[in-house]
Amino acid sequence: MSGGVEWALHCCTLLSRASQPVPAVKLAEYHDVSPSYLAKQLQLMSRAGLVRSTQGNAGGYVLTRDAAAITVLDVVEAIDGVLPAFRCTEVRQRGPLATPAEQCADPCAIAKVMDSADRAWRDSLRAVTIADLVADADRQILPGAVERARAWLAS
């Protein structure tokens, strides 16, 4: 999995707290990561429709919908794409004892197992929203930290 997924998720949690657009440079500085590379992740999220960008002065990124309506899977698929990790190359149809194509209407047993596992993985990621992440984080951080973050974003 791409390492940018972690950054993107952190950005979403931060954006859900800000009510004003946050520029990419500020998001990078807050998390202490490469600004030019984070820009790429934000671009991917913009294309996926998770965030909306406004250019010009006082511009930046805003979530397009409520944090409770954005799942972790949405972010993962925006960054890493929607294609499953396993791709069946139909090995059974190759070689000297190849299975004839008309016998291969159903996916082979290996593909079925991989698809099933991929579905379980995605279901697990779909069950958690950005709002859930924020709620969990609020339970752990020190009191006043949220206010400090909001103030830092506004500065």
Add this chain to the structure above:
Amino acid sequence: MSGGVEWALHCCTLLSRASQPVPAVKLAEYHDVSPSYLAKQLQLMSRAGLVRSTQGNAGGYVLTRDAAAITVLDVVEAIDGVLPAFRCTEVRQRGPLATPAEQCADPCAIAKVMDSADRAWRDSLRAVTIADLVADADRQILPGAVERARAWLAS
């Protein structure tokens, strides 16, 4: 996921049918894949203890235990390794408003979600054995195909 996983799984199903050692070249020819690259996958499975190799004349690879005792996860981990796809870099401990380290004893919310999804994925793969794959394949192939495969392996 590495493409070699598919080859490795196909090799396991074929090895479970053969009662004699099968050399890597024969496995590659049967599946019509690169012999030199397949050798690498077999090497990884050998290191993981899934197959045992015998050198010299009439040598080759044999499964070390019954097909019902080898799960799909065993093969996937032998080829792709046991490390989870997501690795938390503790972003929360970086930046101007970094969370102090003593507050970070528990993994962050993002890491928890990813670990949970990874566990669901692995559980799904662990639930299926090579024997299950063979049984599923037997249901789909034409009658007599198994005997032809055994004969080809012996030739």
Add this chain to the structure above:
DNA sequence: AGCACTCGGATATATCTTATCCAAGTAGCT
């Protein structure tokens, strides 16, 4: 109209996967 600030796509670098080769080792045959 000009200016300062922001995003977006095109462009280098690094790392991992894929693919290949040759040397080490083993079993059976002479």
Add this chain to the structure above:
DNA sequence: AGCTACTTGGATAAGATATATCCGAGTGCT
């Protein structure tokens, strides 16, 4: 016992993907 043929094992190139970066296009404010 030595030899030969066969097989695996690790070390080595080529290609693909992920990572990191830069500069031009666009937008709102003065």
